[in-house]
Amino acid sequence: MQSFELLSQKFTLHFDKTHLPATPASLYEPGEYFLKMGGKRIRPVLCLMGNELVDDIRPDAWHVATAIELFHNFTLIHDDIMDKAPLRRGFETLHAKYGENTAMLAGDVMLVTAYEHLNKIDSTYLHKILHLFNRTAKEVCEGQQTDMDFEKAQVVGFEDYLQMIGQKTSVLLAASLKMGTILGGAGERNQNLLFEFGKKLGLAFQVQDDYLDAFGDPGKFGKQVGGDILANKKTFLLIRAQESASAAGKKELQSLLKSDAPGKVEKVLQIFREAKVDAWALQLKNKFLNEALAHLEDIAVISKRKEPLKELAHFLVVREF
Amino acid sequence: MQSFELLSQKFTLHFDKTHLPATPASLYEPGEYFLKMGGKRIRPVLCLMGNELVDDIRPDAWHVATAIELFHNFTLIHDDIMDKAPLRRGFETLHAKYGENTAMLAGDVMLVTAYEHLNKIDSTYLHKILHLFNRTAKEVCEGQQTDMDFEKAQVVGFEDYLQMIGQKTSVLLAASLKMGTILGGAGERNQNLLFEFGKKLGLAFQVQDDYLDAFGDPGKFGKQVGGDILANKKTFLLIRAQESASAAGKKELQSLLKSDAPGKVEKVLQIFREAKVDAWALQLKNKFLNEALAHLEDIAVISKRKEPLKELAHFLVVREF
Numbered sequence: 239m240q241s242f243e244l245l246s247q248k249f250t251l252h253f254d255k256t257h258l259p260a261t262p263a264s265l266y267e268p269g270e271y272f273l274k275m276g277g278k279r280i281r282p283v284l285c286l287m288g289n290e291l292v293d294d295i296r297p298d299a300w301h302v303a304t305a306i307e308l309f310h311n312f313t314l315i316h317d318d319i320m321d322k323a324p325l326r327r328g329f330e331t332l333h334a335k336y337g338e339n340t341a342m343l344a345g346d347v348m349l350v351t352a353y354e355h356l357n358k359i360d361s362t363y364l365h366k367i368l369h370l371f372n373r374t375a376k377e378v379c380e381g382q383q384t385d386m387d388f389e390k391a392q393v394v395g396f397e398d399y400l401q402m403i404g405q406k407t408s409v410l411l412a413a414s415l416k417m418g419t420i421l422g423g424a425g426e427r428n429q430n431l432l433f434e435f436g437k438k439l440g441l442a443f444q445v446q447d448d449y450l451d452a453f454g455d456p457g458k459f460g461k462q463v464g465g466d467i468l469a470n471k472k473t474f475l476l477i478r479a480q481e482s483a484s485a486a487g488k489k490e491l492q493s494l495l496k497s498d499a500p501g502k503v504e505k506v507l508q509i510f511r512e513a514k515v516d517a518w519a520l521q522l523k524n525k526f527l528n529e530a531l532a533h534l535e536d537i538a539v540i541s542k543r544k545e546p547l548k549e550l551a552h553f554l555v556v557r558e559f
Numbered sequence: 560m561q562s563f564e565l566l567s568q569k570f571t572l573h574f575d576k577t578h579l580p581a582t583p584a585s586l587y588e589p590g591e592y593f594l595k596m597g598g599k600r601i602r603p604v605l606c607l608m609g610n611e612l613v614d615d616i617r618p619d620a621w622h623v624a625t626a627i628e629l630f631h632n633f634t635l636i637h638d639d640i641m642d643k644a645p646l647r648r649g650f651e652t653l654h655a656k657y658g659e660n661t662a663m664l665a666g667d668v669m670l671v672t673a674y675e676h677l678n679k680i681d682s683t684y685l686h687k688i689l690h691l692f693n694r695t696a697k698e699v700c701e702g703q704q705t706d707m708d709f710e711k712a713q714v715v716g717f718e719d720y721l722q723m724i725g726q727k728t729s730v731l732l733a734a735s736l737k738m739g740t741i742l743g744g745a746g747e748r749n750q751n752l753l754f755e756f757g758k759k760l761g762l763a764f765q766v767q768d769d770y771l772d773a774f775g776d777p778g779k780f781g782k783q784v785g786g787d788i789l790a791n792k793k794t795f796l797l798i799r800a801q802e803s804a805s806a807a808g809k810k811e812l813q814s815l816l817k818s819d820a821p822g823k824v825e826k827v828l829q830i831f832r833e834a835k836v837d838a839w840a841l842q843l844k845n846k847f848l849n850e851a852l853a854h855l856e857d858i859a860v861i862s863k864r865k866e867p868l869k870e871l872a873h874f875l876v877v878r879e880f
Contacts, residue, residue, distance in 0.1 A: 259697075265704035316667065320660040339641040339707060342663060343700050346637065346670070350696040353674060357689045361682050368678045375671040376580075379664050383586035386660060 239290055239543055242550040245283045252300060253279065253307060257351060268336040269344040272315055273308075275329050280554075281414045282307040287550070288418020288432055291543050298359040299421045302367060306414050308352035309371075313378055315345035320386065349375075359421075367417055374413040381406025388472050392495075399477050400441065408440025431537045435547070438530035442555045445523040448473035450558065452507060453516050458558045464503035470495050474522065475515045483513040527555050560611055560864055563871040566604045573621060574600065574628060578672060589657040590665040593636055594629075596650050601875075602735045603628040608871070609739020609753055612864050619680040620742045623688060626676035627735050629669050630692075634699055636666035641707065670696075680742075688738055695734040702727030709793050713816075720798050721762065729761025752858045756868070759851035763876045766844040769794035771879065773828060774837050779879045785824035791816050795843065796836045797827075804834040848876050 240248075257273060258266035282303030289299040317323075318331040319341050325331060333341035356368060384402040388394045415436040419429045450459050451466045452475050466473050479491060487509045494506055510516060530551055534544055561569075578594060579587035603624030610620040638644075639652040640662050646652060654662035677689060705723040709715045736757040740750045771780050772787040773796050787794050800812060808830045815827055831837060851872055855865055 262701055262705050262708065264708050265701055316663055320663065340704065342637055342641065343704050346667075347697055347700045349667070349670065350693055350700070353689065354693045357686060357693065361686065364685055365678060365682065368674065372671055372675045372678065376668055379668045379671070380583055380586055383661065383664050384583050387583065387585050 239546050241546050242283060242287065242553070245286045245290075245546075246279055249279055249282050249286065249300075249303060249307075253282070253304060257308065258347070265340065265343060265347060268332050268340055269348055271335070272332045272344070272348075273311060275327050277311075277327070279307060281310050281410055284411060284414040284436065285418040287547055288415035289422040290418070291432065291537070291547065292419055292422035292424040292428065292539055296421050298363065299418055301355045301358040302417050302421065303414075305352040305355035305371070306410070306417070308348050308355065309375065310410065312345045312348040312352065313382070315341055315348065317382060319345075320382070363421060366420055370413055370417060370420070374409055377405045377409045381409070385472075389470075391472075392492075393480055394472050394477055396477055396481065399472060399474070403441060403444045404437060407444050408437045411440040411443075412436030425538075428537050428539065431533045435530045435533040435537075435551075438526045438533065439551050439554065442523050442526035442530060442551075445474050445519055445526065446555050446557065448475050449516070449519045449523065452510060455558055464507070467503050467506045475510055475519055478515045478518055479510055479513050482515070482518075483509055487512055523555060527551060560867050562867050563604060563608065563874070566607045566611075566867075567600055570600050570603050570607065570624060570628075574603070574625060578629065579668070586661065586664060586668060589653050589661055590669055592656065593653045593665070593669075594632060596648050598632075598648070600628060602631050602731055605732060605735040605757065606739040608868055609736035610743040611739070612753065612858070612868065613740055613743035613745040613749065613860055617742050619684065620739055622676045622679040623738050623742065624735075626673040626692070627731070627738070629673035629676065630696065631731065633666045633669040633673065634703070636662055636669065638703060640666075641703070684742060687741055691734055691738060691741070695730055698726045698730045702730070706793075710791075712793075714801055715793050715798055717798055717802065720793060720795070724762060724765045725758060728765050729758045732761045732764075733757030746859075749858050749860065752854045756851045756854040756858075756872075759847045759854065760872050760875065763844050763847035763851060763872075766795050766840055766847065767876050767878065769796050770837070770840045770844065773831060776879055785828070788824050788827045796831055796840055799836045799839055800827075800831050800834050803836070803839075804830055808833055844876060848872060 256270060258269050260266065285303040285306055286295055286299055289295045314326065315332050318326060319333045319338055323331050324334050331341075332344060336344070356371060357364070359367060381402050381404070384398075385406055388399070388402065412433045413436070416429050416433040419432050424432070448466065451461070451463065451473065454463055456463045462468075466476075476491075480488065483491060491506065491509050494502055494509075531548065534547060534551070537544065577591060579590050581587065606624040606627055607616055607620055610616045635647065636653050639647060640654045640659055644652050645655050652662075653665060657665070677692060678685070680688060702723050702725070705719075706727055709720070709723065733754045734757070737750050737754040740753050745753070769787065772782070772784065772794065775784055777784045783789075787797075797812075801809065804812060812827065812830050815823055815830075852869065855868060855872070858865065
């Protein structure tokens with residue numbers, strides 16, 4: 239069994255090539271530009287780790303991992319258009335550099351390219367992998383639409399937010415792991431346990447993401463602290479504060495959400511602290527992490543094989559960046 | 560063997576149902592709205608006809624035909640955003656009614672739904688059908704990008720325009736036929752001949768489309784005559800006129816393309832007529848039609864089986880609407 243770091247290095251080497259045809263360059267050069275931006279490549283590595291949880295990594299797992307990473311990049315390209323985001327990882331977004339029409343098409347063609355890689359795998363698994371891939375892709379789109387719907391809503395309930403994050407973030411992590419175990423030959427019970435591990439891990443990951451945005455160390459966190467607050471984004475913290483702050487806190491929060499006055503971030507953080515949202519978030523994160531680890535524990539393979547996933551889970555959830 | 564009309568009625572019945580889940584309605588209701596607009600359903604019926612050219616229609620052909628029609632609608636939804644088109648078939652376009660972000664996502668999810676239908680077919684054919692579907696999808700995207708590139712170019716060469724139309728329009732018609740014959744069990748030679756029939760038929764179809772826009776009978780043609788001229792769209796006619804008009808005609812055309820003066824359509828049509836572009840287009844159309852029919856002729860099945868495709872080819876190319 240290999241650690242996340244080692245598999246991540248191997249996948250990066252495998253993925254670091256030209257993925258798209260040369261012509262028309264007006265369509266494919268933008269796609270290559272986007273892929274070259276890099277990224278943590280968490281999802282494809284989860285696929286490889288899911289495979290290795292039960293057996294040696296099969297060649298097909300590399301095809302599926304590649305398809306997953308291309309799919310993820312397709313969603314980022316289209317999400318950036320929808321969010322009107324100018325930058326990603328410090329680079330111009332695809333639509334900012336090449337225009338929205340080309341960005342839309344470059345995303346479309348990247349999704350088709352993902353399916354080309356899926357089509358390389360053995361017939362034995364093709365139906366099952368395609369089925370899971372399609373279901374996942376639809377859920378990710380559903381999550382993105384619900385997220386956009388939430389932007390227009392004044393208040394979003396905790397359970398609704400949880401479901402949206404489950405679709406937008408967790409399901410692809412979970413499905414990546416599950417596709418790997420399918421290829422590794424795991425039984426259905428183990429496949430489903432690993433899927434649930436991935437779903438809970440995704441939720442813990444998102445809580446940490448939301449926490450860092452508000453309470454992260456500016457020196458370690460790569461992004462501007464308070465970015466979500468400035469953008470009035472629904473987060474675990476905001477939703478909790480809207481439910482649990484004092485009457486005065488709730489009222490102030492309501493009016494802060496409508497204003498762009500200076501000091502907004504500090505004022506919102508003050509309400510978060512008064513409502514003890516920071517401690518609540520750390521508890522919630524640990525709850526999801528423990529639920530994830532319990533599912534992992536339950537999987538019927540020797541515990542040595544689970545070590546890399548356990549390490550990764552802890553790392554993703556305690557990271558400060 | 561069944562005529563295009565009969566298969567078209569059968570496919571319409573088959574396709575006239577709810578294709579998408581109920582929730583989130585904010586994502587799926589727009590997609591259903593678009594599918595309900597209808598359309599000629601030419602491509603899926605070509606798939607059924609391709610199957611029936613060689614054998615009785617297999618259940619899998621209905622799945623592939625459905626996937627093809629969903630794919631076609633995905634391209635229309637995204638193309639309408641790119642073209643900023645307010646109307647399609649007299650209805651509001653998806654983005655005009657629901658916003659661009661939802662339209663982009665609704666298109667994405669429709670493409671994924673197309674792959675769900677492909678995944679219903681027998682393993683024996685899945686790799687081959689997916690391969691052709693993916694290659695076709697990429698070419699359609701390439702054609703759309705090239706078409707957008709052409710909009711910015713002052714002059715486009717005939718061969719370049721031909722290649723773009725081949726990708727944007729012909730290849731999906733050709734591939735629909737070919738997928739049908741694959742499922743019907745045709746040999747590779749027959750598959751390829753039918754593909755070439757479809758490619759040439761697509762070119763003839765597009766020449767007729769361009770011709771009707773300029774010289775069609777306003778009473779029969781469903782759209783505004785001269786619409787392409789008003790939009791400065793590159794068409795077979797414009798490209799020919801830019802190459803073959805008199806020096807004075809070329810110069811006037813050049814300046815007309817930059818103006819929105821009243822009488823523009825009539826003036827451009829006058830240049831087209833002087834350069835005999837109308838007669839040339841009819842010749843070109845017949846050339847493509849004859850090339851298409853020669854490929855059909857060459858296919859090694861009894862000629863009775865070819866009748867419905869021969870009739871359809873003539874109908875598509877002489878239609879006045």
